[in-house]
Amino acid sequence: MGDFFSNLSLGFGVALSLQNLGLAFLGCLVGTLIGVLPGVGPIATIAMLLPITFGLDPTGALIMLAGIYYGAQYGGSTTAILVNIPGEATSVVTALDGHQMARQGRAGVALGIAAIGSFFAGTVATLVIAALGAPLTKLALVFGPTEYFSLMVMGLVFAVVLARGSILRAVAMILVGVLLSTVGTDLETGEERMTFGLPFLADGIDFAVLAMGIFGIAEIMRNLDHTEHRDVVRQAIGRLLPNKDDFRQSYKPVIRGTLIGSILGILPGNGAVLGPFASYTLEKKLAKDPRRFGRGAIEGVAGPESANNAGAQTSFIPLLTLGIPPNAVMALMVGAMTIHGIIPGPQVMTKNPTLFWGMIASMWVGNLMLLVINLPLVGMWVRLLKVPYRLMFPAILMFCCIGIYSINSLPTDVMFIGLFGFVGYVLIKFGFEPAPLLLGFVLGKLMEENLRRALIISRGSLETFIERPISAGLLAVATILLVIALLPSIRKGRDEVFTE
Amino acid sequence: MKNVVMALAAVAGLAATGAQAQNYPTRPITMIVPFAAGGPTDVIARIVGDHMSRTLGQQIVVENVAGAGGTTGITRAAQSQPDGYTIMMGHMGTHGAAPALYPNLKYDPAKDFAPIGVAAGTPIVIVAKKDFPANDLKGFLEYLKTNGDKVNMAHAGVGSVSHSTGIFFNSVVKVKPTMVAYRGTGPALNDLMGNTVDFMTDQIVNVAPQIQGNNIKAFAIATPERSPVLPNVPTTKEAGLDGYEVSAWNAVFAPKGTPPDVVKKLNDALVKSLEDENTKKRLLDLGGVLPSATERTPEGLQKLVESEVARWTPVLKAAGATAE
Numbered sequence: 001m002g003d004f005f006s007n008l009s010l011g012f013g014v015a016l017s018l019q020n021l022g023l024a025f026l027g028c029l030v031g032t033l034i035g036v037l038p039g040v041g042p043i044a045t046i047a048m049l050l051p052i053t054f055g056l057d058p059t060g061a062l063i064m065l066a067g068i069y070y071g072a073q074y075g076g077s078t079t080a081i082l083v084n085i086p087g088e089a090t091s092v093v094t095a096l097d098g099h100q101m102a103r104q105g106r107a108g109v110a111l112g113i114a115a116i117g118s119f120f121a122g123t124v125a126t127l128v129i130a131a132l133g134a135p136l137t138k139l140a141l142v143f144g145p146t147e148y149f150s151l152m153v154m155g156l157v158f159a160v161v162l163a164r165g166s167i168l169r170a171v172a173m174i175l176v177g178v179l180l181s182t183v184g185t186d187l188e189t190g191e192e193r194m195t196f197g198l199p200f201l202a203d204g205i206d207f208a209v210l211a212m213g214i215f216g217i218a219e220i221m222r223n224l225d226h227t228e229h230r231d232v233v234r235q236a237i238g239r240l241l242p243n244k245d246d247f248r249q250s251y252k253p254v255i256r257g258t259l260i261g262s263i264l265g266i267l268p269g270n271g272a273v274l275g276p277f278a279s280y281t282l283e284k285k286l287a288k289d290p291r292r293f294g295r296g297a298i299e300g301v302a303g304p305e306s307a308n309n310a311g312a313q314t315s316f317i318p319l320l321t322l323g324i325p326p327n328a329v330m331a332l333m334v335g336a337m338t339i340h341g342i343i344p345g346p347q348v349m350t351k352n353p354t355l356f357w358g359m360i361a362s363m364w365v366g367n368l369m370l371l372v373i374n375l376p377l378v379g380m381w382v383r384l385l386k387v388p389y390r391l392m393f394p395a396i397l398m399f400c401c402i403g404i405y406s407i408n409s410l411p412t413d414v415m416f417i418g419l420f421g422f423v424g425y426v427l428i429k430f431g432f433e434p435a436p437l438l439l440g441f442v443l444g445k446l447m448e449e450n451l452r453r454a455l456i457i458s459r460g461s462l463e464t465f466i467e468r469p470i471s472a473g474l475l476a477v478a479t480i481l482l483v484i485a486l487l488p489s490i491r492k493g494r495d496e497v498f499t500e
Numbered sequence: 501m502k503n504v505v506m507a508l509a510a511v512a513g514l515a516a517t518g519a520q521a522q523n524y525p526t527r528p529i530t531m532i533v534p535f536a537a538g539g540p541t542d543v544i545a546r547i548v549g550d551h552m553s554r555t556l557g558q559q560i561v562v563e564n565v566a567g568a569g570g571t572t573g574i575t576r577a578a579q580s581q582p583d584g585y586t587i588m589m590g591h592m593g594t595h596g597a598a599p600a601l602y603p604n605l606k607y608d609p610a611k612d613f614a615p616i617g618v619a620a621g622t623p624i625v626i627v628a629k630k631d632f633p634a635n636d637l638k639g640f641l642e643y644l645k646t647n648g649d650k651v652n653m654a655h656a657g658v659g660s661v662s663h664s665t666g667i668f669f670n671s672v673v674k675v676k677p678t679m680v681a682y683r684g685t686g687p688a689l690n691d692l693m694g695n696t697v698d699f700m701t702d703q704i705v706n707v708a709p710q711i712q713g714n715n716i717k718a719f720a721i722a723t724p725e726r727s728p729v730l731p732n733v734p735t736t737k738e739a740g741l742d743g744y745e746v747s748a749w750n751a752v753f754a755p756k757g758t759p760p761d762v763v764k765k766l767n768d769a770l771v772k773s774l775e776d777e778n779t780k781k782r783l784l785d786l787g788g789v790l791p792s793a794t795e796r797t798p799e800g801l802q803k804l805v806e807s808e809v810a811r812w813t814p815v816l817k818a819a820g821a822t823a824e
Binding site for chain 2: 043046047050051054140141142143144145185187188189190199202203318322323324325326328331332333334335336338339341343344345346347408409449453456457459
């Protein structure tokens with residue numbers, strides 16, 4: 001325990017130096033501003049700004065880059081709430097209820113609770129990393145392909161529960177999502193699948209392209225064909241910050257979201273994406289009136305946003321303690337550390353204690369900065385909604401196109417958001433939900449790859465999924481969840497219970 | 501964002517097309533790195549590019565165009581204006597293994613480029629999980645031969661360095677372990693450390709920290725000399741394995757048709773960066789190997805590309821490895 005405090009005070013000594021405070025602030029500010037642009041996520045931002053950190057010492061550089069990462073993550077939620085465009089897989093869930101809140105004139109409350117929930121989650125996650133980082137590393141190593149596959153199965157069950165409409169339609173959407181995820185080069189054999197010989201499909205469909213099209217562009221099309229909807233967002237803006245009632249409704253979801261997000265964030269291979277989905281599912285199940293979800297329930301923003309931020313934070317654990325990046329952003333951080341002459345690995349903690357603990361302390365500082373930057377900005381963002389839609393939508397469209405082009409520099413990506421936008425519009429018209437499709441897409445790829453990997457290693461024996469205890473446990477939870485979800489419809493013989 | 505800036509720079513550049521090659525460079529140079537930011541090739545490109553910028557007096561902007569084992573980015577770079585304002589960091593995969601892996605490859609590594617010079621190589625290390633029942637290369641090879649396909653070999657995806665060098669290893673040693681594909685080195689190492697898979701061959705920069713941290717064990721390094729980063733790891737030759745010397749070299753290329761004086765300026769800047777103490781130290785800390793005097797010349801690089809294509813094509817074709 002004494003170690004814990006002396007380490008933390010060493011860390012804060014580093015993080016609170018004037019230079020590092022400034023860098024954390026700058027990183028968070030730049031991250032927030034760029035993250036708000038649809039499509040420009042943390043990866044593009046960090047890659048772009050990497051060269052300007054060359055002149056800094058490694059600790060300062062990493063503190064700034066980490067700030068950009070949280071900032072962009074947070075900025076992505078702002079776009080999800082205001083214009084229904086999730087830039088990241090993790091903000092898909094925020095768009096569901098967050099945007100509904102914005103439509104009801106509660107954008108300020110949604111943004112405020114997102115900022116406050118994120119701050120709480122960030123604080124807890126920082127403490128978790130500082131206190132339990134090293135032992136938790138083992139969790140990442142226990143998770144092999146078998147466990148990961150079972151976790152993904154559980155994730156897909158969340159997708160079923162997530163759906164607002166009929167279960168059948170949700171399952172159909174999940175399957176379409178899984179199908180879309182199989183486009184591209186087969187990982188094991190190198191064969192191209194469903195690419196029609198088109199080179200730009202060889203690496204599959206980019207998540208940002210799909211999400212932006214099916215959420216953002218489709219939303220614009222829907223707004224344009226409903227004259228009355230256009231003005232919904234422009235009605236009275238209401239309070240800017242959450243009040244006592246909002247807090248009373250949110251504090252439990254925030255705590256639960258933080259817990260779920262922290263645990264899932266540690267898992268390798270992008271476990272953090274499940275966090276917000278899991279939190280949303282849990283809140284919907286616990287709610288007295290689940291029908292409020294999808295119609296602007298504040299719990300549907302508070303929980304997932306906390307889970308999102310906690311996961312973003314704890315995904316640093318495998319990077320800091322092992323040097324193994326669990327996702328693409330962390331892989332970029334590995335590169336940044338390497339360029340600055342620090343080879344990430346298990347030795348960083350002992351060889352560069354000031355860097356290690358400085359970064360951990362700066363995570364909390366960064367979260368505080370985000371709160372300081374974002375609460376005053378809430379008013380500005382909300383005022384943006386007052387801009388008449390005929391001026392808004394061309395601007396959103398333009399930013400989407402620039403943003404998506406900046407990711408891979410592929411003109412086809414820009415055309416694809418148009419195509420997916422049309423598909424998304426048709427789906428909405430026929431009453432299909434895009435969220436389960438996106439979850440199916442995100443989980444589909446991981447699920448397929450891990451299933452095949454697990455079966456290759458077990459030489460084709462399916463028993464491996466039941467023999468390994470963690471995997472068996474996850475599958476059991478998935479089964480139970482599925483039964484709970486399906487039970488009402490089985491009992492009543494139809495699924496109207498789930499239809500609103 | 502970056503692309504908008506670069507598009508503007510390109511427009512501004514068009515106005516100055518009249519400028520002579522003697523004045524080169526008069527505007528920022530784009531270096532296309534055909535892999536995601538943060539990987540070994542990207543890191544080497546940024547370290548070397550940083551010093552080259554200072555010599556050339558113009559910023560070298562790294563643009564990451566990842567996809568299809570690096571061939572997407574190289575294809576694009578090969579088709580860009582040969583004016584010296586677009587150059588690229590190619591490597592063992594894109595300019596050695598790619599013709600065998602991608603039958604529909606849109607460029608010829610030996611014919612469609614103006615080679616500049618090799619930047620740095622990263623040696624391949626043979627590593628295994630900590631619990632592997634062998635303690636040296638000899639024991640490891642014996643185990644592989646008797647247990648055959650019971651052993652799982654991890655690699656970072658078809659077309660990756662660990663995949664090509666792994667197939668090469670199997671063909672030299674004449675074993676057929678079961679291959680398990682991962683999406684990148686990180687997840688593969690994670691499962692190697694978690695004892696889920698048995699062994700892999702990968703670049704020193706990826707595996708050295710885990711070897712030093714005792715999370716995995718190293719049997720041999722596939723270079724003629726030991727690496728100062730891993731002084732206790734024997735070379736393949738020392739450990740009794742002949743014919744397995746392989747390094748993931750990274751080299752700067754320009755598109756075919758780039759004026760000779762531009763190539764010379766770029767080559768001078770590259771050579772100068774490799775003589776800079778600070779750049780040298782950063783590359784060596786990664787476990788990198790600096791190129792020989794011949795490899796630093798355009799002619800030397802041309803020879804290297806030709807010999808590498810000749811070396812990889814039969815090995816990969818025999819293993820039936822294609823990525824299309």
